[in-house]
Amino acid sequence: MKKILLIISLLVSIGCVSAQKFDSNFEKKSMRFDYFRTGNSNTELISHDHIFQEPHWGGSFINLIDTFNYGNYKFEVLDSVSGKLLYSKGFSSLFFEWRYTEEAKFLNRSFSESVIFPFPKNTVQLVFYQRNKTMDWEKQYQTYVNPKDYTIVTQLAFPSQSFKIHNNAPSDKALDIVILPEGYTAAEMQKFMNDAQRFKDYLLNCKPFDAYGSKINIWAVAAASSESGTDLPGENVWKNTLFDSHFYTFGTERYLNTLNNKMVRHLAANAPYDQIYILVNTDKYGGAGIFNYYSICTSDHENSDFVFVHEFGHGFAGLADEYYTSDVSTDGLYAHDVEPWEPNITTLVAFDRKWKTMLDAKTPVPTPSSSEFESSVGVFEGAGYQAKGVYRPKMECTMKSVRYNDFCEVCSKSIVQMLEFYSH
Ligand SMILES: [Zn+2]
Numbered sequence: 001m002k003k004i005l006l007i008i009s010l011l012v013s014i015g016c017v018s019a020q021k022f023d024s025n026f027e028k029k030s031m032r033f034d035y036f037r038t039g040n041s042n043t044e045l046i047s048h049d050h051i052f053q054e055p056h057w058g059g060s061f062i063n064l065i066d067t068f069n070y071g072n073y074k075f076e077v078l079d080s081v082s083g084k085l086l087y088s089k090g091f092s093s094l095f096f097e098w099r100y101t102e103e104a105k106f107l108n109r110s111f112s113e114s115v116i117f118p119f120p121k122n123t124v125q126l127v128f129y130q131r132n133k134t135m136d137w138e139k140q141y142q143t144y145v146n147p148k149d150y151t152i153v154t155q156l157a158f159p160s161q162s163f164k165i166h167n168n169a170p171s172d173k174a175l176d177i178v179i180l181p182e183g184y185t186a187a188e189m190q191k192f193m194n195d196a197q198r199f200k201d202y203l204l205n206c207k208p209f210d211a212y213g214s215k216i217n218i219w220a221v222a223a224a225s226s227e228s229g230t231d232l233p234g235e236n237v238w239k240n241t242l243f244d245s246h247f248y249t250f251g252t253e254r255y256l257n258t259l260n261n262k263m264v265r266h267l268a269a270n271a272p273y274d275q276i277y278i279l280v281n282t283d284k285y286g287g288a289g290i291f292n293y294y295s296i297c298t299s300d301h302e303n304s305d306f307v308f309v310h311e312f313g314h315g316f317a318g319l320a321d322e323y324y325t326s327d328v329s330t331d332g333l334y335a336h337d338v339e340p341w342e343p344n345i346t347t348l349v350a351f352d353r354k355w356k357t358m359l360d361a362k363t364p365v366p367t368p369s370s371s372e373f374e375s376s377v378g379v380f381e382g383a384g385y386q387a388k389g390v391y392r393p394k395m396e397c398t399m400k401s402v403r404y405n406d407f408c409e410v411c412s413k414s415i416v417q418m419l420e421f422y423s424h
Pocket residue numbers: 322344393394397398399407408409410411412
């Protein structure tokens with residue numbers, strides 16, 4: 001008993017020291033650095049937009065350094081005097097996917113992006129990284145930010161009412177998800193609140209999220225669009241909505257996204273958040289999920305429960321698509337001679353770093369897609385939009401097929417690790 005008490009008091013004091021570390025470097029609100037990522041299939045550069053001070057900080061006071069090494073990009077916040085690393089986070093972006101499209105071979109485009117970190121007390125160095133061809137980090141851009149700079153916007157750009165629709169845990173010890181309405185008119189705001197409640201249940205009834213209900217806070221922010229629905233550019237349907245979301249992203253009908261990052265972030269700032277989920281008011285099938293960027297899906301398709309958790313697998317846990325028959329234009333997204341960073345696919349280049357320890361000794365690598373291995377964790381060829389050279393952990397999974405509440409063992413483990421990171 002004494003030993004247990006000693007361990008508990010040790011853990012509490014470690015927590016206090018870490019929280020103190022937060023207090024000595026940061027204030028309990030957020031700094032949002034908006035920038036443009038500009039380029040084409042070969043090059044990209046970062047240019048400044050605006051810096052905002054936001055009233056909430058949804059993240060941990062203790063887990064400030066990213067331990068996952070996921071994402072196509074990452075950023076670091078360092079003390080400008082000592083060079084000490086204070087905060088870091090990996091992420092991906094829509095621009096990264098666009099780089100693999102045909103038009104990126106002959107066009108330049110700019111996408112608005114944001115990074116968010118706790119509001120620093122002193123001048124910090126902000127450093128952006130991208131992965132090179134061998135998947136190692138390469139410094140892309142660096143700048144200094146003085147928190148006392150008077151050009152930092154301290155006014156909330158789009159004040160809106162936020163509602164806590166699930167749980168009441170302290171935000172630093174919980175995963176905070178903010179659900180934003182897209183294509184709901186003022187007359188449809190009650191529908192949005194009902195839809196948000198329904199989607200909350202989709203998440204909390206899905207394994208492994210179901211065991212973490214007390215460690216997940218869900219918020220909904222009310223804001224109306226002028227018109228109902230979303231754009232269908234391929235069908236010449238245009239709606240005047242909050243985020244200007246649209247299907248047909250990069251030529252794929254069901255690929256639903258928004259390029260209006262600033263408006264998304266302005267609205268999200270009304271609640272403390274770790275993850276943004278945009279709910280689009282339509283019965284059409286579609287969505288998107290980009291790691292630590294946003295997740296988006298539609299409200300009223302019969303498979304919306306599946307799409308909601310599938311896209312959150314991307315946006316929250318950095319999971320890759322495990323399917324390999326697809327009309328998504330992502331040629332060359334996964335090179336076969338390097339190990340991808342996503343935890344649930346492998347090229348077998350560095351499988352030791354993936355789910356190798358979860359394999360039964362008798363399971364062959366690669367694993368035949370036969371009924372014998374139907375319920376086994378294995379290494380099945382076909383994943384990441386490619387039939388050959390990329391492998392997935394299970395024959396079926398929520399990240400492969402239209403199957404709600406069926407994350408495979410490897411995806412589930414990755415989700416749990418991420419939930420633990422946010423809730424400590
Ligand atoms: Zn899976």
